[in-house]
Amino acid sequence: MKNEKSLPEQAEEVLTEDSVKQIETAIEEKIQLSVESALTNQDELYAAKLEELVGAIDKDHTDKLKRVVEAVDHNNATKLVNVVKKYEVELNSKADTFKSTLVESVSDYLDEYLEESVPTQAIEEATKNRTAREVLSNLRKVLAVDSSLMSESVKEAVMDGRTQIDELADKVNKLQQQNNVLKEAYNKKTASLLLENKTSGLPGKKKEYLVKILGDKSPEFIKENFNYTAKLFDKKENERLSVLKEEAFKKRKVKADAPVQPITEEKKPESRNPYLDELKRSHK
């Protein structure tokens, strides 16, 4: 109705009401078509933009979720590694401790149970009884005492015999000791007598030497070694005299007016070696 009012007066004169209505209808239809087209275009545009937006949001969410999943995985893996380490520590150290403690506890419990059921005192008594029986049995074997010889009278006789045997054994021991002492004294006396006889005609120094060497020896030893020892002394004495003689010759001073004696070579007796003599004697 407003449009009708806005029409100019010249148009009202040219156009009839029907034509105006037709024009209005056509214009309205065209407007409707344009609006629909625009709306369709807008819808399509918005749909495309929405799809893009949803895709972007999805991608963003996917990335974020991936990161979250990775973080959760990493966290869980770290925790699992810690759990494994803790488990290994528990298994290796504390489990061993627990095992040894358990074994010791079982062992202690068994000890206590055995102590209650089989007391140590009873075991000691039983072992003492057994040992005593064994000792008694061995004593019977040693003393030759059986059940028939266990009467008091026989026991006394056996004890008496045993005492006599012990006393006699003691006597034998004492006599043996006395015999040994006497033998030793006799040997000493014989040796000193023999030595005295053999050295009676010898010079003092030689006698002293022989007594010193052979004084504490047995008569057999003196008989065997007297000559050898005497020869040894002679050899040593000769050596000592020759050394003294050489020293005296070296130290002497000849006077100017002293009579000159003709030097004559003396034939020295061969120095006899008592070892070689003894060897020769033994080979003969």
Added chain:
Amino acid sequence: MAEQKNKIIKFIQELSSKNYAGAHKYLKSVIEDKIAKKIDRATDKPLF
């Protein structure tokens, strides 16, 4: 002592795996060892 511990460990293992015959064998052996040890100690003591 170490042998006894090993036997106790085996006894517990057999008991855990419900092998009661084996567990009985090891327990019996441990108790016999303990009694033998007690008897040895008592025997070592002098009679008088």
